[in-house]
Amino acid sequence: MVKTIIMPRLDIDMEKGAVIEWRKKEGEEVDEGEVVAVIMSEKVTYEVESPAKGRLARILVEPELEVPIGTPIAILAEEGDRPEEVEEAVRKAEEALRTLRAPEVPEVRRPEAPRPTVPVPEAPKKVRITPVARKLAEQYGLDITKIRGTGPGGRITKADVLKALEALRARLTYREVRLTGIRRLTAEKMAKAWEAPHASLTVQVDMTKAVELKAEVEAEEGFKLPYDAIFIKAVALALKRHPELNATFEEGTIRVHEAVNVCFAVDTSQGLITPVIRDADKKSLAQIGREVRELAEKARLGKLTMEEVRGGTFTITNLGVLGIDQFTPIVNHPQVAILAFGTVADRPVVEEGRLTVKKTAWLTVSFDHRAVDGGPAARFLMTVKELLEDPEPLRGS
Amino acid sequence: MGSERMLSMAEAINEALREEMHRDERVILLGEDIGVLGGIYRVTKGLLEEFGPERVIDTPISEEGFVGAAIGLAVMGFRPVVEIMYADFLANCMNQIVNFAAKMRYMSGGQLKVPLVIRTMMAHGRGHGGDHSQVPIPWFLNVPGLKLVAPSTPYDAKGLLKSAIRDDSPVIYFEPYILYRTRGPVPEGEYTIPLGKADVKREGNDLTVVAISAMVPRALEAAEKLAEEGISVEVIDPRTIVPLDEEAILRAVMKTNRLLIVEYSHKRGGVGAEIAALVVEKAFDYLDAPIMRLASPDVPIPVSPELGKLTIPTAEDIMAAAKKLVLGEV
Structure with a gap:
């Protein structure tokens, strides 16, 4: 046939x-x-x-x-x-x-129709779709003109939308990660912290003497002293002099703390975690160094106890190990202030009118401006700077 | 439930009448051949002997007369239960039902009430012809002031009739002839079923079948067979057409996204039409297919039993419609 x-x-x-x-x-x-x-x-x-x-x-x-x-x-x-x-x-x-x-026969010219005074909207393209399918497509933001309908006359059904959705998911070039564990907590805490109006102050610190001190302690103790330990001690002593930064702020109440418990940020595979060095102002540099090493190790292994992360009154954060010069941290809610420091490196410095090279670091303090003003924060930061530049008081307990 | 006692629907109705007559002496029965004969299908068997001719009254063949009398009795404090032998004969007393029974409470500003029950039998399926076979539930859908009850099991029949007798509104209680002899569990002892509460006879996910009266067992039979083919059907028996348990129907449609309504009244202006409109109004966004209705075709019911079969939806009809809906052929 x-x-x-x-x-x-x-x-x-x-x-x-x-x-x-x-x-x-x-x-x-x-x-x-x-x-x-x-x-x-x-x-x-x-x-x-x-x-x-x-x-x-x-x-x-x-x-x-x-x-x-x-x-x-x-x-x-x-x-x-x-x-x-x-x-x-x-x-x-x-x-x-x-x-x-066949060539189009030119249309006989008719008298022009009066122009509509209101623009006539173009009729939307008619898509055959069941009500529940339309609702579902809207819910997921799918363009129904792009969905293939398998119902009678090509009508799009719920099953077609679900299929389109599945196909869309299969084509995604990203993977979805549900927020769990530390990630979720970090997200919640950061969102909370972001409610605080932040201000940040930055200063460059001459680290020459601190680096010498570090080497001395290392020689005495026989282990590598983390920079964190030096900053924790400097911050702890400065907080004793400027207690308004050793505070937490919650539900309209500022609590200025007696004890100086300094948290330090640890970057782990699970996420950011901040163990605490209790009474850091009362501990020797070597002691703080040992605790920092121990707690950081436990953090990486996920073995910290509640006691080792609770009750911080201030936090330091250090991206220097990753080569960052300077950055602006976000407070560790409900604490009112945080100190960030970058890498300790040789940098050009003007000293007594002469350009010279010194080991320096950049320090940035961020604070919750609801609880603390720029003046006290600046004075605190300058104390930290002084302690680092003349670090003998940091050594002992 | 304690006992597994089995009764036919006729026996269950008889028991409901007997229990209510014992419980409340204001309950009296009127109707053609209900006393000496015990009802043409023996639904009122033994009641004349038990309660006497003052409470079980054999009436002349005069529906308009005895329904009118019963309305008067109801207004005066009795709780009459009238039997209209064939539902077709409701036409004979339509004026009394529509213009008096249904209206008096409203038109008297609530001073009068009409606690009347009209029991009637729908003989469709028996080869009795066009004027003895009708399933006239839809006639009354358009009459506010009436409650309409249509049980599909002996258990429901008993519990619903007791509630109907205790209700202060006029109730028409539709009995399906083809289920009179169907037996089902009815526990010993007192229970009632509230009017306006549907029963989910079977749960399912792919399709909701709302079945009325004698269509319920057919829908369940179809659902059982469809399950073997992997189609999951929810079967809902509204049990009372007025008041209608809208929530139960809407909830099921929201779950299954598809709806089939099965009745054996005529299709045009039927219960299915009413339920379909309800669902379109209140659950439009949940529909994934057109609503389908199965019903008796819009012709008078023939006497010929073979032709008559074509005028009642069967389990096979329900299966075919269900497949069309679920497989996306409509």
Whole structure:
């Protein structure tokens, strides 16, 4: 039987398509399922297969000509088809194509309709979709014009939306990480801390003597003294002189603490964690050094106890080990202030009118401006600077 | 529930009447052939003997007359239970029901009340012809002031009839002939079922079937077979058409997103139409397919039993409609 090959519908929204390549020539024999043409609609290409074994009797459309779906594009003659049957099919198909290609008759000019005074909005494209599918698509922000409907007449159903959603998820180039554990707590705490109006003060500190002190302690004690220990001690002593920064602020109440419990930030695979050195002002540098090393190790192993993280009154944070020069920290809620320090490095310094090179570090104190003003914070920071530049008081207990 | 006693629906109704007559002497029965004969299907069997001719009154063939009399009795403090032998005969006393029973409480500003129950039998499925086969529940849907009850199990039949008798509004209580002899568990002892409370007869996720009266067992049969094909059907029996348990229906539709309503009244203006409109109004956003209705076609019921079969939805009809809905063919 003579078969008419038509422009297929590749997609529910497809209206037109074009043959971009004929794989078979007119008159050529083809097998059932053999590709006769490649068509394209939008950006999708598709191979049109022969519906039966036979001869490609006539190619009706040239490549690149866009025709509506359902338009005949070729005639296939099967063995035993009489020539007049083939001719009849070709004639019918060409007839259909002629009406399609007929040049547009210019419209008779009608008197112009009065212009609407209000712009007429363009009617939205009608999409067949069930109510629950529409609601679901809206909920997930899916564009319903891009969802393929499998219901009657291409109606989009709930199952289609769920499928589209699944496909979308499969194409995501990111992975979703549920906030759990330390990450979640950090998120909550940071959000809380961000409620505090922050101000930050920065100063450069000459670390020459502190570095010498560090080396001395290391020689005496036989272990590497972390910079954190030096800063903790300096901060602890400064806080004794400026207790308004050794405070917490919650529910409208500032609590100025007696004990100086300094937290230090530890970067672990699980996230940021801040163990506490209790009564840091009363401990020797070596003692603080040992505790810092021990607590940092426990933090990395996830073995800290509640007692080792609770009750901090101030926090220091150090990104110097990662090569950062200077940064602005966020307070460790409910504490009112935090000190950040960067890498200790040789830097150009002007001293008594002469340019020289010294080991320095940048210190930044951030504070909750609801609880503390710039003056006390500046005085505190200058005390820390003095203690670091002349660090003998840091050594003992 | 204690006992596994099995009763037919006819026996359950008989028991409800007997218990209420013992409980409250204001409960009296009126109707054609209910006394000496005990009802043409023996639903009132033994009640004349037990309660005497003053409380079980055989009436002449005069529906308008004895329904009017019963309304008068109700207004004066009795709790009459009238039997209309065939639901088709409700047409004979329509004026009394619609213009008096349903209106008196409202038109008297609440001074009068009409605690009347009209029991009636829907003989559809029996080959009794167009004027003895109707399921005329929808006739009364458009009449405010009436409550409409349509049980599908012996258990529900008893509990609902007792509530209907105790209710101060006029209630029409529709009994499906084709389930009179169907037996089911009815526990010994007192219980009632509130009017306006649907019963989820089976839980499911893919489709909600709201089935009315005798369509409930057919829906359950269909659901059972569909389950074997992996289609999970929720079957809801509203039990009372007025007041309707809207929440139960809406909740089920919100879960399954598809709805089929099965009744054996005529389709046009039927209970299904009312429920479909309700769902479109209140749960439109939850629909994933058009609502479908199965009902008796809009022609008078033929006498021929073979033709008559075509006018009642079957379990197979329900299965076919359910598949169309769930497989997205409509």
